[in-house]
Amino acid sequence: MKRVQVVIIGSGPSGLMLGHILHRAGIDTIILENRSQDYVLARVRAGLLEQGTVDLLRDNGLAGRLDREGLVHRGMALAFDGERHRIDLAGLSGGKVVTIYGQTEVTRDLMDARAASGAPTVYEAEAVTPHGFDGEAPRVTYVKDGATHEIACDFIAGCDGYHGVSRASVPAGAISTYERVYPFGWLGILAEVPPVDHELIYANSARGFALCTMRSSTRSRYYVQCPLDDRVEDWPDDRFWDEIRRRVDAPTAEAMVTGPSFEKSIAPLRSFVAEPLRFGRMFLVGDAAHIVPPTGAKGLNLAMSDVRYLAEGLLEHYGERSAAGLDAYSGRALDRIWKAVRFSWWMTTMLHRFPDQTAFDQRIQEADLAYLVSSEAAMTSLAENYVGLPV
Template sequence: MKTQVAIIGGGPSGLLLSQLLHRHGIGSVVLERRTKAYVLGRIRAGVLEQGLVHLLEEAGCADRLHAEGFTHDGAILACGKDAFRIDFHQRAGVPVVVYGQTEVTRDLYAAREATGGSIEYEVSDVAIHDAQTDAPHVTFTQNGQSRRIDCDFIAGCDGFHGVSRRAIPTDIRLEYERVYPFGWLGILSETPPVNHELIYANSPRGFALCSMRNATLSRYYIQCPLSDRPEDWSDTAFWDELRRRIPPAQAETLTTGPSIEKSIAPLRSFVCEPMQWGRLFLCGDAAHIVPPTGAKGLNLAASDVYYLYHALRRWYHDDDRTGIDGYSEKALARVWKAERFSWWFTSLMHRFPDQTDFDRKMQQAELDFLRDNEAAQVAMAQNYVGLPY
C-alpha cells in the first residue's frame, strides 16, 4: 500500500488531519487499533475553542455542531459558598462551544467515509521504519496478515500509550511530567444540567465540576483519591458529595438520576520534546497530556493538526519545507502555554493532600484577586477560550 501521509490513530486528531488533507488533494491512510464502535464509545470532554470550530468548518464537518452545539459565553468559579462568573465574550471577545468529543469524532468518521477515506481498523504490531529517511514506511498486522504502507510522512496521532512517541530514540526524546495526587470521578446522567454554563468549584472537601453534553445529558465530576474505584461510589453517594461541593443555589436545584457511565480519570501534565523526528510528527496525546481542568486536551490536539496540516500543504503545493522543519518548535510554543494554564487552573481549584493552611490562604487570595481584577479575568478568559494559533 502507498500513500502520501500515514496517520497512526483513528481518534479525532487523526481523522481531522486526514479530512483536511483530503480537501486539498493530499492522500492519507488512517490506522486504528480498535473498532469504530470502540472509538465512538469513549467518553471525553466537549468544550471546543473557536480554533477547533474553524478547523471543523474548513474540514466540512461543522453542520451538526452548529445545529446542536451550545455556545457558552462564560463560566462560574466557586469557592465554598461564594461564586462569581468569568464573562468570556466581554473579556476575550469570543465564546466556547459545548459539543461532545464523541460527536466530533462521529462527524469526522462520516466525512471520511463519505469521501472514501481509507481507515484500517483492528490493526496491531504497528511499527515505524526509516523515519529519518526520505522513504519512511509503517508495518502492521491485520486479520493475521502482515501489511506495509510506504509513505512520504508519518503522523503519530495514537495517544499517550501509542507507538509513535516511543519510535523517537531515547537519547533524543525528552519527557517532562507531573502526576497529580488525585483523580476525577465522573458520571454521565440523563438529567438536565444544573446550570447553563459550567461550574468549577473549589470546596474544602475537594474540587467539583458541573458540565453538560446537551439539554438532557449532564456530566459531573468530583475530585477523589487515586485509591478509589468507581464501584466504591454508589450514585446516591456521588450526588450527596457533589451537593456538598457546589454553591448552595445549584445544590438545591440539582436534578439527580441513575448514572449511565461512571469512571475515574487520573490527572497528569506531560510534554514530549521534540514533537518530530525526521518525517515522523507527533500530534495530540502522543506528544502531550494536560489535566482536564479547562478542557485543553482535544483543543491542543487541534492546534497540532493545524500546524501540521498547513506544513504539509506548503510542502506539497508550494515545494516549501519551512513548515515541516519548524513544526515541533511552533507546536511546542503553544503546547507549553496551554500546559501552564491547565497546571495553574488545576492548582487553583483542587485540594492537595500536603496542602498547608498557608497554601489554602494563597488559593483563596488568588480566587479573590481573579474575582475582583479585570486584567486577571481577561488573562483567564483568553486562555480558556484558546490562544491564537
C-alpha cells in the first residue's frame, strides 16, 4: 500500500493550491482527480481575484503570469435608474484592489507548477473513496486503468467540489447544511470584443440584472439574469446583445461593441454552506463546503482562504507537532465563509428582480441602491467586502 502524508481529492484551484503549499514545505501529497486534465482546464469559471488571493499566489511564487496579464481594478460601477455610479474600491478600502485573471488561468499556472515540482497527480481516477477518516488510519481507494489502488495517509483534504465524494462520505448525522436556491439563473457569454469599460458594471433594471465584465483587454464576459427554465438555444447572440443593452445605462449601451460569442451557458444561483468542515482526519475545502452566487465574486476567493487556513494548520502540525491550527480550521473558515455568504446574498437581492417581488419590495430595493451610492459609510462597507475581508 502506498503512503503519503496528505491525500488531496480534487485538482481544481483549491486542491492544486493546497498541494503546492504543502509540497514547498516538504509535506508529501498526492492529488486524485476523477476528470481528465483537459476537462478541468476547459471549465469556464470566475475571473475576479481578491487582494488576499493575489497575495497568496505571489507569496507562493505563482504570480508571474498573473502580474503580467492580470487587469488591476481600483473601482467598480453600479448602474440603475438610467445612471452609473462608480465605487472607489481602492480609496475606500485603504488601497486594496481586485484583479481580473480567469480561474482557468489560475488553474493552468497551478498545474504547470505541480508538474514542474514532480509531485504526483492522478487524473481520471475512478471510484475515489475516503475510508477511516474518523479514526487514526485514514486511507483512500481509487480505480485507474481497471486496477484498484489504496493510499494510506495522515489526513484527507476534500477539494472535490459541490458534487464530490468527500462531503457525500460524511455520515448524515454529523453534518448540517444550509441552502438558498434563487429563482433565476445567469446567462453568460464570452466574446472576442473589447470590454465596454475598464472596470466592472453591475446593473439593476426593470428587465432584470446584468453584468459587464471581461477576461482581458480583448475578451469580454457578459451576463444577464434569466428564468431558470430558459435554454441556451433560446438566446441567439442578437437577442442577448439587444437585451443587455436594454438593462444598462445609455452611455454604456452606446459604447458596447458586439460580436459572435464563442461560449454561452446558463448557471443557476444558490447559497450553500455545510458545517462543520472537519470530520476526524478529513477536511472540506472550497466548493465541497460552500457555494455562493457569483454576484459578489467570492467562490474562488473563499476556496483560497480555506486553503490558507488548512495549510497553516497542516504546517503547524508537521512543523511544531501542534494540533491547534487543525482544531481551529473549521471555525476560522466558517467565520469568513458566512460573512461572504451574507455579502453575496445582499448583492444578489439588491441587484436582481425576483418573480414574487412586490411593489413594496421594489421600492425597498430602489432605496437600498440610492442610499448605497449616497453614503460613504455604505460604499466603504461594500468596498471592504468586495476586495476581500481580512483572512
